[in-house]
Amino acid sequence: MLSAVDAAPRQLRLERDDDATCLGVANPMMSWRRPAGAGAQQAVQVRWTDAGAGGERRTWRVETEESVFVPWPGEPLRSGQRGSLQVRSEHDGGVSPWSEPLRVHVAPLAPADWTAQFITPAVGGGLDDPAPVLTGQLLVEPGLVHARLLLSALGTVRMLLNSRPVGTDVLTPGWTSYQHRLRFHGYDVTDLLTVGRNDLHATLGNGWYRGALTWDLRRDLYGEHLALLAQLELSYADGRTVLHGTDETWQA
Known part of the structure; x- marks a missing residue:
């Protein structure tokens, strides 16, 4: 004993x-x-x-x-x-x-765990254009017990969910070696969701991906197009997990 x-x-x-x-x-x-x-x-x-x-x-x-x-x-x-x-x-x-x-x-441990797709504005979003805002909607059913948002971008992103900021960090998802990997962040957004329609607004910025870098202040160093990757995982009391990801239904 x-x-x-x-x-x-x-x-x-x-x-x-x-x-x-x-x-x-x-x-x-x-x-x-x-x-x-x-x-x-x-x-x-x-x-x-x-x-x-x-x-x-x-x-x-x-x-x-x-x-x-x-x-x-x-x-x-x-x-x-x-x-x-x-x-x-x-x-x-x-x-x-x-x-x-x-x-x-x-977190998702394999590419197959992602249903979200990278999306980029079809019009606008050029290097000298204003920062694009991408918008999406999702429906939440009764019985939600937990919700997590997975968020990444080519560039930087600030996400609003029902007009409230997601997370307290800035310049998400941060610096990375773009040729080898892309970082993503996870946020508990259970308290930001309501039963029924919910609105998401993502503002994209150039960041390190497309902003001025090196002594020559070069732009477009890693790529020309900003892009967003966002996936919401909704867990319900009956054991279901429903995924909502960025796709062609989003608007810019």
Whole structure:
């Protein structure tokens, strides 16, 4: 029988980040801060709770003295999977309380997980034109329990959902090596949606993709056309997940 340790592990992270709502790997590395005043750690218990209606719970025990970059102990996570993660540690015959739960939502892990298409204005949107605004609509049914917006662009994008800004970051999706990869961000937009029609407005900017770069202030360095990629994942109480992505129905 293990005796109690008063304090719980703190600052649970996956892949160096305490925000796991757009987790990009199936087998994430785990890190945490050990309980204050506890002795040497001999093992850690890891508990995963699914976010589905059943709330299935699984627990693993890992014998390790490490608390930084501990390998994921369970089966690989799936694209779109949601749940919460907790750890508790064993120290010199004692066991700590469970840590605060870390919310986890796995990002699309393969190209097939995307239904959205890149879209660009058919008219306007040139290098010297005003910043284009792309607009779309979607219908939300009753019973919505969670919604996530995945957002990327060739250029930069500012998204409004029902006239309210999505996220607090700017110059989304940020700098990247455009020849090799394109970054995307994930946002919990559950509180921005209402049952019925919802409006999306995306303003595109040149950013690093098409803006002035290098000592010569060259433009169009990576491409000529701005583009938007946006995908909404709607999770309903009956277990359905409905995807809405940018396509030819959007307007500019």
